[in-house]
Amino acid sequence: MTHAYGGSLHIVNADGSGATTVRAAGDGVLTPDWSPDGRRIAFHRSGGGIYVVDVDGRSPATLVEPGAYGQTWTTDGRLVVITPELVGVQSSLLIFDHDGTRRVLARGARGEVQPTPSPNGRLVAYISWSPDSRRLAFFSYGEIWIVDVVGGSSRQLIPGADYPTWSPDGRRLAVVDEQETRPGGRLQMSVQIVGADGSDRHTVLHSGDFVALGTAWSPAARHIAVKIVTGVLPVF
Amino acid sequence: MLALDGAAVVARINGQTAPQVSGFARSASIGAAELAEEERASAAAADDDARSTISGGGVTQPAPPSTAPRPTTPTTQPPAMTSTTSTGRPATTTTASGRQTVDGVGLYVVSEDGTDVRRVSSEIVGGFSWSRTAGG
Numbered sequence: 001m002t003h004a005y006g007g008s009l010h011i012v013n014a015d016g017s018g019a020t021t022v023r024a025a026g027d028g029v030l031t032p033d034w035s036p037d038g039r040r041i042a043f044h045r046s047g048g049g050i051y052v053v054d055v056d057g058r059s060p061a062t063l064v065e066p067g068a069y070g071q072t073w074t075t076d077g078r079l080v081v082i083t084p085e086l087v088g089v090q091s092s093l094l095i096f097d098h099d100g101t102r103r104v105l106a107r108g109a110r111g112e113v114q115p116t117p118s119p120n121g122r123l124v125a126y127i128s129w130s131p132d133s134r135r136l137a138f139f140s141y142g143e144i145w146i147v148d149v150v151g152g153s154s155r156q157l158i159p160g161a162d163y164p165t166w167s168p169d170g171r172r173l174a175v176v177d178e179q180e181t182r183p184g185g186r187l188q189m190s191v192q193i194v195g196a197d198g199s200d201r202h203t204v205l206h207s208g209d210f211v212a213l214g215t216a217w218s219p220a221a222r223h224i225a226v227k228i229v230t231g232v233l234p235v236f
Numbered sequence: 237m238l239a240l241d242g243a244a245v246v247a248r249i250n251g252q253t254a255p256q257v258s259g260f261a262r263s264a265s266i267g268a269a270e271l272a273e274e275e276r277a278s279a280a281a282a283d284d285d286a287r288s289t290i291s292g293g294g295v296t297q298p299a300p301p302s303t304a305p306r307p308t309t310p311t312t313q314p315p316a317m318t319s320t321t322s323t324g325r326p327a328t329t330t331t332a333s334g335r336q337t338v339d340g341v342g343l344y345v346v347s348e349d350g351t352d353v354r355r356v357s358s359e360i361v362g363g364f365s366w367s368r369t370a371g372g
Binding site for chain 1: 337338340341342343344345346347348349350352353356360361364365366367368
């Protein structure tokens with residue numbers, strides 16, 4: 001496995017043996033991610049930008065996209081990143097194909113939740129700003145969109161939801177639905193399952209006045225683990 | 237091992253991978269930045285073959301009283317009924333309308349149809365990940 005601390009990047013066996021340093025302290029390494037073939041590591045560098053480095057660390061890290069963040073690999077080894085939102089410039093979801101070709105997959109992607117590739121690597125679920133987005137303490141309303149990484153076509157799956165996670169077979173997603181209740185101005189969250197085509201959406205758990213912060217499917221897709229944290233969410 | 241059709245799930249509590257839930261101190265607060273980082277750590281934890289598992293069935297620690305702020309604005313709450321898990325631990329509260337609502341912070345495991353809800357940890361959880369060899 002790989003880990004970063006103090007801005008350096010290390011690889012270590014699961015039993016703690018064989019630790020090697022890929023990038024030295026001061027390189028500002030954050031959030032390293034292995035490529036599916038295990039040959040490269042993508043990381044976010046403090047100060048901005050997504051870099052890729054070979055695991056042997058012998059070559060300099062390559063800057064993939066300045067200012068970008070939220071990197072993730074598709075299962076077939078393409079790299080997806082988010083560009084920052086700047087004044088007058090929407091953020092974008094970018095994909096780097098195997099030959100290095102840079103393509104804009106979608107505009108308006110939101111980075112608090114990492115883009116999540118489907119198990120077969122053909123689709124990416126991501127969060128986009130909803131037209132009436134309002135920031136909460138550390139939440140904001142979002143829309144879950146799905147984009148085809150080959151054809152580039154996007155479609156909205158659910159408005160007012162976050163944290164999409166694909167079922168192992170890629171046919172369904174678990175999401176955290178966010179609905180504002182009035183009067184009282186509270187955000188009520190629930191964990192829902194929905195088909196990748198938008199069908200059969202149903203609630204499996206309400207989090208009431210607590211905050212649901214992500215889900216994880218069991219390997220056989222019969223159960224979902226849900227993280228619940230403290231918090232009453234005011235609506236501004 | 238947590239008995240969920242043979243499944244096991246690992247949780248990171250306060251940044252540590254917990255070999256046993258009861259062995260770690262709780263924190264009642266967690267910052268937004270830490271939350272974001274822990275979300276990333278959740279994904280990284282999936283690559284950690286040295287994962288430990290939460291003791292289930294074997295989760296013997298009694299559920300602590302919730303430290304979460306309780307709702308203050310609703311004035312008309314329907315009568316509630318507390319359900320329990322197979323281990324006797326409170327998991328959800330079912331309102332008169334039949335909707336199940338979580339009963340505190342922690343890590344929950346819910347069946348895909350929503351009929352089976354278990355609170356497998358009452359700690360503040362950071363990242364979490366299923367064992368790849370788990371059933372469930």
